[in-house]
Amino acid sequence: MKNASLLWLLILISLLSCTTNQARLTVSPSSSQFFIRDFVSLSCEEDDSSAGWTLRRNTSKQQRTQCGDGWGEAAGSSCNISYIYTSDSGVYWCESREGPISNMVNLTVTGGSVILQSPVLPVMEGDDVTLLCKTKTTPSNLPAAFYKDGSLIRKQPTGHMTIQHVSRSDEGLYKCDISGHGESPSSWITVTVIRLVCHLVVFCPYFISTLLSVSLYQHRANGNDPTVILATAANAEQRMCEDYDDIAAVTSEHQF
Ligand SMILES: *[C@@H]1O[C@H](CO)[C@@H](O)[C@H](O)[C@H]1NC(C)=O
Ligand SMILES: *[C@@H]1O[C@H](CO)[C@@H](O)[C@H](O)[C@H]1NC(C)=O
Ligand SMILES: *[C@@H]1O[C@H](CO)[C@@H](O)[C@H](O)[C@H]1NC(C)=O
Numbered sequence: 001m002k003n004a005s006l007l008w009l010l011i012l013i014s015l016l017s018c019t020t021n022q023a024r025l026t027v028s029p030s031s032s033q034f035f036i037r038d039f040v041s042l043s044c045e046e047d048d049s050s051a052g053w054t055l056r057r058n059t060s061k062q063q064r065t066q067c068g069d070g071w072g073e074a075a076g077s078s079c080n081i082s083y084i085y086t087s088d089s090g091v092y093w094c095e096s097r098e099g100p101i102s103n104m105v106n107l108t109v110t111g112g113s114v115i116l117q118s119p120v121l122p123v124m125e126g127d128d129v130t131l132l133c134k135t136k137t138t139p140s141n142l143p144a145a146f147y148k149d150g151s152l153i154r155k156q157p158t159g160h161m162t163i164q165h166v167s168r169s170d171e172g173l174y175k176c177d178i179s180g181h182g183e184s185p186s187s188w189i190t191v192t193v194i195r196l197v198c199h200l201v202v203f204c205p206y207f208i209s210t211l212l213s214v215s216l217y218q219h220r221a222n223g224n225d226p227t228v229i230l231a232t233a234a235n236a237e238q239r240m241c242e243d244y245d246d247i248a249a250v251t252s253e254h255q256f
Helices: 002-019 196-203 205-222 226-245
Strands: 024-028 033-035 040-045 054-059 073-075 078-081 090-096 105-110 114-117 129-135 144-148 151-156 160-163 172-178 187-193 248-254
Touching: 024 090, 024 105, 033 114, 114 172, 129 144, 129 172, 151 160
Parallel strands: 033 105
Antiparallel strands: 024 040, 040 078, 054 090, 073 078, 090 105, 114 129, 129 160, 144 151, 144 172, 172 187, 187 248
16 A cells, blocks of 8 residues: 555645645734734735735725725835724735735724734634733733623633633624723634635645646556546545534634
8 A cells, every 4th residue: 555655645745735825914913903003014924925915905994905005014025004093993814916815804993092912813723712901001911801792701810811722602702891991892703614625625736636647657657547546536635625624713803
């Protein structure tokens, strides 16, 4: 079964190559809520930097505007917003000529004095998620109350709370409150299912066909029946897709 192992290796290599076609939008500092006049840097992380991308956003006033076009400053591989305002609240994403290539991120800017820091990037089901309640003026953390769907869930003297082993039941609208300072805006935490590998397989016909021709060639050379190895390849792909179908991710969403 030396050939079956080789085939597995080829499938793995092709899947790894496929993942580089995706980009990830990251936000620094890592938060989905900001105070007005905060500095925010957004960046599209991809392995092939020559592909070319633009950062776009939808706000309540304008749709699909590009970084540098009335907002933000394109700075190398990132887009910096030096003084963010409430009108910068909206959904941000990276786009190539072919269309959207990244996750979408909701940013909420508040004129108030309390924010809830929840993860900007998707978090896998089963991971721990830490929520931090911050004031604009106090550098150290103050005691905070955390709410889910309008009901108090926890009071934390440290100002942060960790949800362990996140599951679908943790889905909801979160906010926090610091006595004497006020309430943060609300953020959605949702559990979504992603079909990562299956999509990648669909988008990478080049790699799949390459590995099939290599294995076919090999088996012709060995005098084996090529249909056997083709069936093995198809089964392997199917099994991989099934394994990945159930992967769930937690994303933060924000209300305006
Ligand atoms: C942004 O706005 C455009 C035009 O209204 C809309 O087609 C698109 O779906 C919006 N994108 C997001 C991510 O909300
Ligand atoms: C943009 O932000 C990045 C990350 O903070 C920083 O390294 C870079 O110097 C900034 N560029 C400009 C032009 O502000
Ligand atoms: C962004 O916020 C809007 C409005 O609350 C919500 O409908 C949307 O699903 C959110 N998107 C993401 C990627 O969090």
